[in-house]
Amino acid sequence: DGGITQSPKYLFRKEGQNVTLSCEQNLNHDAMYWYRQDPGQGLRLIYYSQIVNDFQKGDIAEGYSVSREKKESFPLTVTSAQKNPTAFYLCASLGRLNEKLFFGSGTQLSVL
Amino acid sequence: GQQLNQSPQSMFIQEGEDVSMNCTSSSIFNTWLWYKQEPGEGPVLLIALYKAGELTSNGRLTAQFGITRKDSFLNISASIPSDVGIYFCAGLLRGTGANNLFFGTGTRLTVIP
Numbered sequence: 001d002g003g004i005t006q007s008p009k010y011l012f013r014k015e016g017q018n019v020t021l022s023c024e025q026n027l028n029h030d031a032m033y034w035y036r037q038d039p040g041q042g043l044r045l046i047y048y049s050q051i052v053n054d055f056q057k058g059d060i061a062e063g064y065s066v067s068r069e070k071k072e073s074f075p076l077t078v079t080s081a082q083k084n085p086t087a088f089y090l091c092a093s094l095g096r097l098n099e100k101l102f103f104g105s106g107t108q109l110s111v112l
Numbered sequence: 113g114q115q116l117n118q119s120p121q122s123m124f125i126q127e128g129e130d131v132s133m134n135c136t137s138s139s140i141f142n143t144w145l146w147y148k149q150e151p152g153e154g155p156v157l158l159i160a161l162y163k164a165g166e167l168t169s170n171g172r173l174t175a176q177f178g179i180t181r182k183d184s185f186l187n188i189s190a191s192i193p194s195d196v197g198i199y200f201c202a203g204l205l206r207g208t209g210a211n212n213l214f215f216g217t218g219t220r221l222t223v224i225p
Contacts, residue, residue: 004154006154033213042115042215042216042218043215045213090155094204094213098160099142099143099160099162099206100145100160101145101157101202101204101213102157103147103154103155103156103157104154105153105154106152106153106154
């Protein structure tokens with residue numbers, strides 16, 4: 001099946017630890033996005049990438065880092081500098097031709 | 113970043129009733145997208161709209177791209193319990209080279225059997 005796969009579904013971070021959230025898509029989309037969703041709130045953009053080897057900061061990039069070495073993959077690292085990382089993280093990709101944005105199933109990150 | 117104005121914020125309806133919600137913006141968009149999200153899951157794309165005035169259906173769901181290109185509407189007819197969830201819109205600006213996606217704040221739908 002074509003789509004976006006996020007892993008893991010649940011992730012726990014210890015204080016001072018960096019953790020990486022995986023996002024893989026087989027839709028041949030150029031653009032990929034990472035959003036943070038807090039309870040009862042809308043989506044906030046962390047980082048986005050419109051092409052391989054290029055990415056841009058979103059509204060809340062501090063404490064996060066990304067890479068885009070392959071078209072299919074856009075991992076997000078939550079660093080120890082992110083002091084309030086507990087949230088639901090969503091990865092998405094956008095088709096240039098049909099302009100449809102598809103989301104992964106999300107990763108719930110919690111702090112131990 | 114910009115958020116789209118979505119209303120209502122929440123709705124409590126009886127099973128079988130029809131539902132309407134809308135998104136408005138101060139900006140013109142090229143594409144409007146509508147999603148449904150259930151707890152602990154990613155949003156699922158329901159309908160995509162590409163032209164001003166376009167009316168598109170997906171089963172009991174119907175969405176319209178506003179004539180001004182600054183708004184969009186989603187209707188659900190004959191609601192059923194599995195319609196429960198959060199519905200939100202997204203507007204897309206084409207070809208800006210920057211962040212070009214903006215989201216509504218969501219409408220939480222509760223269907224009472």
